[in-house]
Amino acid sequence: MPFSLRGDVSAAHSTDGLVLLDERAGRYWQLNATATLVLRALLCGASPGEVARRLTGDHPGLSVEQADRDVADLLTALRRAGLVMP
Template identity: 35%
Template sequence: MTAVPTEFGQVLLDRRKGRYFHLNGTATTIADSLRGGVGIEDTAREISRRYEIDDATARTDVETVDAQLREAGLL
């Protein structure tokens, strides 16, 4: 997989499957954290702090992105 930063986040290219995905800034932060081995809880705390949202919303957002990335085979 190749990751290319963009003005609005990141584009991920899966060369094996010939598919690409665009991630917005928040999803890029989440994906980078999870791919770096940081767990869901710690990633959610960072998202909550960085974007000034409540912990429950951050956790839901992280779990959603995690599930989408796994479904696409990107995690």
């Protein structure tokens, strides 16, 4: 399932990751480097499971189960904030 930023959400690079602006609500969201990597991969068509596996390759001490939960938690937070679709 492809993901996209909602049309009224702007993204800008920062020194630590990515800043999302919800223009409708006037709220900013700061993503760290790992959350930025996750969001970019999802926006490029990777599945949450693929992103989790990529994270475990980048962080050898991270289990697949924890990476799955972390990706799911981020995606849930972005959805609840109304930043991403679907």
